[in-house]
Amino acid sequence: MTTTDVQAPSGRPESPTPATRWVALILLGEVVLSAVLGSIRLGHKSLWYDEGFSAMHASRGVGGVVDVARHLDANMPLFALVLAPWRTLGDGEAAMRSLSVVCGALTVVAVFLLAARLFDRVTGLVAGFLFAIAPFAVQYSQQLRGYSMLLLLTVLGTWCFVNAIETRRTAWFVLYAVVAALAAYAHLVALFVIAAQAASLLFYGLRRLPWGRLVLSAAIGAVVLVPLAALILSAADNQGVTDTVTLGSIPRVAEEVAGGWALLVVLGGLSLVPVVLTVRGLRSEGPSPTTWRPALVVCGIVVPFLGVLGGALVMGRNWSERYVIIILPALVIGAAVAIRAIARQRLAAAVGLVVVITVLSVIEVTRWYDAPPVDDWRAATAAVLRGSTPDDGIVFCASPVRVPFEYYALRTPVDRLPEPLSPDEPWGDGVHLDEVDSEDTEAWATDPDRIWVVSRYEGTNPFGACDLDTSMAGRDLAVERSVGGITLRRYDR
Template sequence: MSDVPGQNQRFTAPSPFLTWLLMIGVMLVATLLRLPRLALQSVAFDEGYSLAVGSAAWPTLFKATLSSGVHPPLFYIIYKTVLPLWGPTEFGGRFVVVVAGLLTIPCLYQLGRRMFGRPVGLLAAALLALNPLHVWLSQEARMYGLLILLATLSMLFFWQALRTNQARYWLGLTVVNALLFNLHYFGLWLPFIQFVTLLTDFRRYFSRFRYWVMAQFVAGLALLPWIFFTARRPAQTFGIGFLDTPNLIDLPLTYWNLAIGLSWGAAWPLTGVALAAVALAVLLGVVRSNAGFGPAQKIVIWWLILPVGLVWLISQRRSFYADRYLSFVIPAVILLISLGL
């Protein structure tokens, strides 16, 4: 039986007990890929900045974050809180991000299960556990592992709120989006995707729209203090001037990177074969989505194309196009691949 009312599935869903066993196996593999080598790599420049700011006194932390203006302060506040537990070492600085990366896997399982059924959820969880870019970002002392987790949770709460209209899901969406807004400016793409979803299916979700607006309004209030202090900075500059203007070829390369990790090394022929297989799976996912194009499919498609496409267009004038900034699209890529397999 399907976990999604009215959702046809190509495979018989595994029993809850077998699902539990499979998810334990997926989590073990994910942990082995992310945790053992955590302290072996030296600290990169951006990671060193995270450790320095997270270890500083509170006034220095806020001054440093405000002076750069690149990111809101939530990640450094979290770092300031948890770093004393493990110390400002390679392992300690990366451990909290590994935890966020591992938590994303069961969250994506839940999102896939509730949208498309248990088999898709399991496959999506397994693919995320093996995803090279997600493994790398889960081992980096930066905010991107947490960004992917919060993006997945935001879409999970959004989907459940649309389905059930229960207050607990609207509350969850409000809290998660408030955290997203204060973690990374690209977190603002999540409510935009949700807005487009509601707008393109307005008749269906008319009664839900006002609750969504209220949730975003309350979530946005949490960002107002940061906006106020940012607007009062003497110099309105942001430390992303090093980013090049993206070319048209960067669009497929970004999706390549998000799906299986971009590699030009000696193994690039094998990577090319893997890319072809993934492209075929995505194509099949799109075709099968069109065959039964419901609200869940719309959310995944908008999540897949809107952030990457619009950031690319805007970056033709002033570039802020970087794959790591767009890493919150990884769950959408994986869900679409899972639909096609």
């Protein structure tokens, strides 16, 4: 295939045809496929730390969510706000994770709508299928975190953005502003998608843009984001992910998002076609609506990736593949554009590519199903409760790991649980993080007789209750073992 074989799409909606019903049926099949892949063994794995935080964050209802956002962590408040009423369907792992499954399945529709609007319905169907089977999308549709919701809102926001630019209707600009702002409430990295949309306008032609409506849209978005900004300013400094950028970590993060090295090569290679279309458009007619459509896809991959990378370099932390998940929709749309172009010339080759991607995706999705949980808090909590009594005490190091432990512990009557010593708030719904200081640990010298210490994510300079040399002075280490990546100790007097 040469560059002359690739036809720049018109971007205009296709007229209704008898094939429309088949398009709807195929799209429905892709949605069902996404839901099925997301539902397989949905409750099999234990919640890990971040999921436990989501569960307990939403456990006290909307008021509790706002309180945590104001004082502790202002990121992802929208997911917790939706999860709070969703918990009425059930507070087990599968029931709560099903919210992410639904968001993932709806994102398939959003990807189709966006790709069909930019290119054509066939490209939209191919993109929807590639997203439905994408290993990273399946993985986060099975996580009790807001990333699946983030993808849904960023893709819907981009679809509204395209409709706004092409129709110039004020209603689309207003809708875009609201949806894009809501995406930031799902996760702050959504701001990098907004940056990608803005960057793409350089390829549209600045003189062609409806500047008045763009300013209106920006003003509405800014107003909607004011409460989020207030929450961020009032919340504590959340360290987030502590991973830093290294030279080797950059391709590793890209590989994780693509679903493995093989898929990175295939999808990355195919996504060069929108680059070719953009360059060809610039050479033939300069910035224009025709040039802008593939350029939007390219910007959707490059700008967020560089944005997350640059932010991690500046902060010295927060470098993680889950923050780069926002490039995945653009990546599959870019691949779909290439497959559609190949299909016009050699249908068998295009089908073969889809088969290869499907096989590689199935292999990686199966590996995800079989992989152990990041943290097995279900097993660790059960191990402590089997060996403890209500007369025992329990300490958590670092203090936030009480949160996922408490999610599982509350399945047992509170009067049968060991006494929480640090954090020392009574057992119950909500997020309990306040570690006691060294002075409070002096009372433990005589009571209780046995103290359990549950350790995960400990810092290099423990203090207060987690300075075990001090807080457990005079006690013997009676038990020490690892369960599901979590260290359990018992100190006896």
